[in-house]
Amino acid sequence: MVIHGGAGTILRQNMTPEMEKAYIDTLTIALRTGYQILARGGSSLDAVEATIRVMEDSPLFNAGKGAVFTSEGTNELDASIMDGRTLGAGAVAALQHVRNPISLARLVMEKSPHVMMVGSGAEEFAKSQGVKLVSPHYFWTERRWKAYEAAKARADSGKSGAVPGEERKLGTVGAVALDKAGNLAAGTSTGGTNMKRFGRVGDSPIIGAGTYANNLSCAVSGTGDGEFFIRNNVAADICARLRYSGVSIQQAADDVVMKELVAQHGEGGVIAMDRKGNIATPFNSAGMYRGWVTSDGKITVKIYKEN
Amino acid sequence: MVIHGGAGTILRQNMTPEMEKAYIDTLTIALRTGYQILARGGSSLDAVEATIRVMEDSPLFNAGKGAVFTSEGTNELDASIMDGRTLGAGAVAALQHVRNPISLARLVMEKSPHVMMVGSGAEEFAKSQGVKLVSPHYFWTERRWKAYEAAKARADSGKSGAVPGEERKLGTVGAVALDKAGNLAAGTSTGGTNMKRFGRVGDSPIIGAGTYANNLSCAVSGTGDGEFFIRNNVAADICARLRYSGVSIQQAADDVVMKELVAQHGEGGVIAMDRKGNIATPFNSAGMYRGWVTSDGKITVKIYKEN
Secondary structure, three states, X not given: OEEEEEEEOOOHHHOOHHHHHHHHHHHHHHHHHHXXXXXXXXXXXXXXXXXXXXXXXOOOOOOOOOOOOOOOOOOOEEEEEEEOOOOOEXXXXXXXXXXXXXXXXXXXXXXXXXXXXXXXXXXXXXXXXOOOOOOHHXXXXXXXXXXXXXXXXXXXXXXXXXXXXXXXOOOOEEEEXXXXXXXXXXXXXXXXXXXXXXXXXXXXXXXXXXXXXXXXXEEEEEEEOHHHHHHOOHHHHHHHHHHHHOOOHHHHHHHHHHHHHHHOOOOEEEEEEEOOOOEEOOEOOOXXXXXXXXXXXXXXXXXXXXX | OEEEEEEEOOOHHHOOHHHHHHHHHHHHHHHHHHHHHHHOOOOHHHHHHHXXXXXXXXXXXXXXXXXXXXXXXXXXXXXXXXXXXXXXXXXXXXXXXXOOHHHHHHHHHHHOXXXXXXXXXXXXXXXXXXXXXXXXXXXXXHHHHHHHHHHHXXXXXXXXXOOOOOOOOOOOEEEEEEOOOOOEEEEEEEOOOOOOOOOEEOOOOOEOOOEEEOOOOEEEEEEEOHXXXXXXXXHHHHHHHHHHHOOOHHHHHHHHHHHHHHHOOOOEEEEEEEOOOOEEOOXXXXXXXXXXXXXXXXXXXXXXOOO
């Protein structure tokens, strides 16, 4: 199984040893959670959901608790999940009261005839499924609020463009997994971009863009400039290259992330795994929180380009 | 240029000569509108938008005026458009006050940094762009309201499942075009499914599912069971087969619509055009409102399987 916790301008000089340790520890716990499910014969879908829940519950990542704020000072959460065995898929967007969006995406997949539900309708469905809604205050963290205030002050003073530095857009989380039965699954969860406006929906809840899984090819979760991921149909296109061109997962992922996205100045990265368990984790940004666990339980976690 | 006005259980025995003529006339006007733009050297994007506006403004189709009703008795409109030259794309969902969703999708593409906007945020953006919002009453038609009342009565009486017959889900509209400069474009617009619930979003506003265009491969617009179109990434997958497998547009479209979707019991059809102007219009339902115009201005319109 492979996970990511977002790609972007992650530089060692901007990181304290404490922050670095916190990220590594949480990514390790997330991987161990998924591994334990897979090791005892659980499904890749269960592993993906449980692993992403760990990251949603952590304030470190821009998903669930710790999500960034919209221009209105609210949190709007998106997620999607896909089962490579059945092509079953679920996606939710613009949630304001759901603690674990990835689990609601799975409920949409399994308990509704639909694939995608948004806004208050999605939350009404959540209630009908017995999901306890949380107060919007649950998602609040001081770090993201300060980032919002800084971005808002900048916007109010008439300066355009994004806030420089680490807080711009970071921390979408995702996971891909292969289980003992040979089934692939993928999932992605995000709080969107800081100061986002106008009911913007990024790539994370878009099946084919931020998330795709098909046992015939591969499983992919992406993170980065969502608009570029949608236009390039990134997750599904990597799978299509495997399926129709017969290239390796590494080449397919590199061709999309390191060539096509770079040519368009679209920043980001993906995690990808084929049905034999080969993985690729290319990113064209300074860093990407990422890690993987092999079938023997060995966990690797990396943050920067060099490690 | 090729257009569709929805696929489904369209049978000659359920159609009056007057209805048939109305559909043929409107599809012809829509095609002529697009052709005139292309013939004078206009862009495929302009042709797609103008053609879809004709169908949105017609009460015959489930898009714009004449949209079906949600379970709450409201209209919620979705649309998307894509430029094969730049991969620029715009998508809107869950609109309640926008007369021409396809034009707002184009504004999202050209006047915002985003690809997808939903709900009141999308309408706020519309206002900021000078789009005049309309009363929800504008979308009301007696035919769709009766279909809603019939479906609601059926639901309230405890019967499950869809209402039989023509009104179930019909009339999503779409267009693909190739202009003199060799650029492809695609667009799709819909009112969703009758009695839809829970903020459901179908495939029409999902770039890659209902709409895709890439000058390297083809342009596609789909109509049918939206959930199957999302899971199978239908529009982009047809383009990927052309690009990576090198098959013809007819084979790529047939393999997806007549094999993969049929195997999954997903009903619907697509219109597709490659960069040489070859077209394919497969559908696995009883009928699909469809038509095309060739570069010499010859217009063909069909409804049923046989013609």
